Amino acid sequence: MSRYIIRRILQMIPVLIGVSIFVFVGMHIVPGDVATLLLGDKATPESLARLQHELGLDQPMYVQYWRFITKAVRGDFGISLRTRQPAWREVMWALPMTIELSICAIIVAIIVGIPVGVLAALRQYSLFDSLSMVAVLIGVSMPIFWTGLILLMLFGGTLHWLPIGGILDDGIILRQITGIHLLDALILGDLKAFNSALRHLILPSIALGSIPMATIARMTRSAMLEILRQDYVRTARSKGLSERLVLIRHALRNALIPVVTVIGLQLGLLLSGAVLTETVFALPGLGRLAITSLLARDYAVVQAVVIVSALMIVVINLAVDLLYAYLDPRIHYT
Secondary structure (H helix, E strand, C coil), X not given: CHHHHHHHHHHHHHHHHHHHHHHHXXXXXXXXXXXXXXXXXXXXXXXXXXXXXXXXCCCCHHHHXXXXXXXXXXXXXXXXXXXXXXXXXXXXXXXXXXXHHHHHHHHHHHHHHHHHHHHHHHCCCCHHHHHHHHHHHHHHHCCHHHHHHHHHHHHHHHCCCCCCCCCCCCCCCCCCCCCCHHHHHHHHCCHHHHHHHHHHHHHHHHHHHHHHXXXXXXXXXXXXXXXXXXXXXXXXXXXXCCHHHHHHHHHHHHHHHHHHHHHHHHHHHHHHHHHHHHHHCCCCCHHHHHHHHHHCCCHHHHHHHHHHHHHHHHHHHHHHHHHHXXXXXXXXXX
């Protein structure tokens, strides 16, 4: 197992190098000039040339990339052009919000998606099966920003059940420990802040988790239908085991193997979906930071956001692969 983990970690290196080349080249071929952006349209050619030399923008692109990647390895992604703060600090400030939102969204997707998929498989061709599959189709087809707007108008604007944006209610101040508000509130024992943060996360979590929820439900239904037709399930039933034990121990555990793959992939995709969700619900996360920095041509922050996002995705994929061994003892890693 340890050799497998080390090999997978080493395989991350070319992936991250490829991502860094892609984002570096992409940010340098988009229209616009950083020096002009900093000095304004009225800057003289001499001042533009001087600033380009100071920033190293007059060097060949491969020289700029080498300087960028060697600094990035040390955690130095440069200085944000907007805030004049280190880009790494900007990303680390926004990252906990995205992690918190993504975890809440995938929890909502799992809590709803797996039971719906199991029940739909057990009641195949029933009214519940038909309605749940229609709901799944709607969930997959509906854009996240549209789902978010509908939730905002219904539960925030019309019914006034939940807040329509932000992180905490006015007047509540929560000391930052990890940056994850629910966790910080629990650590500090501040239940008022915990309830406020939880209420603010419900709508964005449902909006962001709607597509993974539908995908997980559909995959669970398909996997359960296939497993329930297997001989070992019929054998377990013929031995007199209770239906509940057959479903949980023999059917659901094996059906979860492809579902875990989907959950891992969906968790990675949530990072891209978080861009729209954080914008709709005014949450200061990584996606919103990426959009703001991209519009301002803040290259350093955008590069840091993309590389950190790629690193999180490859780590999630590794965790999913390792989880296979727990769900299916037949899988051995060498």
